[in-house]
Amino acid sequence: MAHSDMDVDHTAHGQSMGLLRVLGPAHVWALGVGIVLVGEYMGWNFAVGKGGAYAALIACWFAGVLYSCVAMIDSEVTSTVAAAGGQYTQAKHIIGPLMAFNVGLYLVFAYTMLEAGNAITLGFLVDTVAGMTGHEGGLDQRPFIVLAIMFLAWLNYRGVLATLTFNLVITAIAFVAIITIFLATSPLLGAGEMLHKDLMSGQASLPYGWLGILAAMHFGLWYYLGIEGTTQAAEEVRSPARSLPFGTLAGIMTLLIAATLTWYVCAGLMPWEYLGDGVNGAVAPLFSAAQITGSSALVWLLGIGTLFATLASANGCINDASRAWFSMGRDHYLPAWFGAVHPVYRTPYRAIIFLVPIALIFALGAPLDQVITFSILSGLLGYTFMPINMIMFRKKWPLDTIKRGYEHPLHPLPAISLMALCSVTYFAVFLGYGTQLIAMIGFYIVVSLWFHFWRYRFVKRADQFTMPWPRPRGY
Amino acid sequence: MARYIPPVQSKLGQVIDVIVLVVLSVGALFVPLWLGLAGSAKLPVPVENPTWESLGQNPVMVAQWNKLGFPDAASAHDMITARYDYSFSWISLAVMVIVIVGYFVMMIRFSDIEYREVIAEKFGEK
Amino acid sequence: MDTWNYIEYGAWGLSALFGLLIVIDWIKIDTTYSEEMLTSSREGVLEAMTEKHKLEGGDGTF
Incomplete structure (x- = not known):
């Protein structure tokens, strides 16, 4: 392929075609919260199944701490x-490059799997709804799953501004819906039909004992998974150094509120056995x-x-996964063909197209x-990378060597707590889903070897380092 | 340091690389499923002639079950008694720890080798 | 056969339509523009222009 060895002069800015800088902080919020908010509408309740309602609440808050660390580290x-x-x-x-390759795959898989999960929920x-309106004999869910993915891929293909403005609107509506059901059912305004005391008594308080709390951390991540995706918009935000930290931190606060309210409403209305069964029981707990x-x-x-929450999430996932895939193509970590930008819509269109069939599978x-x-496992591997990343970042470039848009407080405390929480979560996944964990790590080990010994030969060395930073300490 | 010039990859090579990645990733999800090894083995623990009481449900819970479309204890039996099996062997835990730590150690070491090359080419040899 | 069955067919139809729109545009773009032009995006080009970090020790090779 002729273009793959093309050497664009880095000073020739006028000739290169990049992504478009059109987004503001509200779009960053919409991208972050939009991806995640669906976690309150489905999925988090598997945590109830793994440890009971109390365990799910404790997991919700511990995961909240984990993600606050993620957001701070990421913002800096x-x-x-x-x-x-x-x-x-x-x-x-x-x-280094191999770590980057792995992280890129974590991102693509976490988001593409989440997108698939969203489409399943939508179906x-x-x-x-068809059953409620009197349709007999069930519905073929497949056309709706396919339609959701195709429509959002098309939207993403057509441009980032419309995509994320669409996300902003539907995310806001989905968030207001959570607040509304909380107000309508709580004693504050509504009938006060909350039954926590009775539903969580006796065997239902901690059905698996303390081990259940640990195990619940597995799906506790689901309340927030994906908030770190805000960083994918970095090349399309007008002032990244300000908008990204602002949008990300506002996003995590929104989610802490939404997650707690969701738990409160659902645990107060449904027996934990039903709530915790996300396959045959409460597939969409807030809806139930x-x-x-x-x-x-x-x-x-x-x-x-x-x-709306499923659509917003799938939409944001397509956005993020394609940005990550595109970036890897641009660096030749993946075939250079993927590093193309649409000349009219300015989107990474080939990456978007490629990920459609993957999501469908x-x-x-x-x-x-x-x-x-x-999806959670890929996310978790990504969170394990973050503290390592942060500690090395501060070591190679101490605070006085490069200017940061945001400096997170109390370093290295957030990094250490994040690492500790990640370890707990690995153990939680191990309880009940150990096989997938090993299969997943096995996959990453194999692709790492493939990258190091085969694929890396196509990558230009110095060109990967694009930041105008000084030489790292110790190298 | 001499600038490294990567070889040009043929179109066929690019396609093969993509296929390899897709096969590996689909395999990682579906092989455990096909082998029936996928966890989440949440199995009902049968109770003879279930009543709401014998399933540990108080009147408030029963009322909610009814609203959810479970008129009697037998209909909710499977869902109520399903439990995960959290028993595990310390050996399998140790294997998991070794695999995860080993993975990260391997990755960071290989990364560091590649990173030194990048820095040397970008900033020149020290 | 009730309304929902028609909605099912509608969903299949719309899926095909969106798929077709993407593929048609994709083919159009790939045949109109050169590969060099399409893959000319470079990471960090904007940063290099807008942000001036003090470089200490070592200089860029480009």
Whole structure:
């Protein structure tokens, strides 16, 4: 391929075609929260199944601490490394190419699997609505799964501004729906039909004992998984050094509120055995909660909320996964063909197209909890990378050597707590899903060897280091 | 340090590389499923002639079950008694720890070798 | 056969439509523009222009 050895002069800015800088902090918020908010509408309740309702709440808050560390660390590094690819680009500059390749794959898989999970939930939702309106014999969910993925891919293909403005609107509606059901069911304004005391007594308080709390951390991540995706927008944000930390930290606060309210509403209305069974029981727990209240207005609102949350999330996932895939193509970590930008829409269009069939394979072929576990594991590997990344970043470039848009406080405390929480979560995944964990790591070991001994030969060495930084300490 | 000039990859080579990656990733998810090794083995623990009481459900819980469309204890039996099996052997835990730590150690060492090359080419030899 | 069955067909149809729109545009773009032009995006080009970090020790080779 002739273009792959083309050497563009780095000073020839006018000739190169990059992504478009059009986004503001609200879009960053919409991208971060939009991806994650679906976690309150589905998936988190597997944590209830793994340890009971109390365990799920404790896991929710511990995971909240974990993600606050993630957000702080990420904000500091990304306000300095402002390039599409997010953590991938960070790893490339701070740790090294093989780590970057792995991180890029974590991102692509975490997001593509999450996208598949969203599409599955959407299919289920349409099926439920059809049943409620009197349709007999069930529905073929596949056309709706395919349609969701195709429509969002098309939207992403057409441009980032419209994509994320769409996300902003539907995310806001989904968030308001959570607040509304909380207000309508809590004693503050509504009937006060919360039954926590009775539903969580006796055997239902901690069905698996303390081990259950540990085990619940596995799906506790799901309340927040994906917030770190805000960094993918770095090349498309107008002032990354300010907007990215602002949007990310505002996002984590939104999610802490939404996660706690969601737990409160759902645990107060459903027995834990039902709530915790996300396959046969509460697939969409907030929607189920609305059905229990018997208010058709709430059923509609939360139904729409669930629909919008899944769409917003899948939309953001396509955005993020394609940015990461594109960045790797641009550096020749993957075939250079993927590093193309659409000349009119300025989107990484080939990466977007390529990931469509991948998402379809998983959405149509695998059960929801497996897809979610695959996504969580990739996410978790990414969070394990972050503290290593942060410690090396501060060591190679201490605070006085390069200017950071945001400096996180109390270093290295957040990095150490993040590492500790990651270890707990590995153990939690090990309880019940040990095989997938080993299969997953096995996969990454094999591709790492493939990259180091084969693929890396196609990568230009010095060109990967694009930041205008001084030489790292100790090298 | 001499600038490293990467070889040009043929179109066929690019396609093969992509296929390799896709096969590996699909395999990582589906092989455990096909082998029936995928966890989440949440199995019902059967209770003879279940009643709400024998399943440990109080009246408030029963009322919620009814609202969810489970009229009697037998219909909710499988869901209520399903439990994960959290028993594990310390050996398998040790294997997991070794695999994860080994993976990260290997990756960081290889990365460091590659990184030194990048820095040397970008900033010149020290 | 009720409304939902038609909606199913509609969803298949729309999926195909969006897929087709993407593929048609993709072919159009790939045949209109050169590969050099399409893959000319470079990481960090904007940063190099807008941000001036003090470089201490070592200089860029490009």
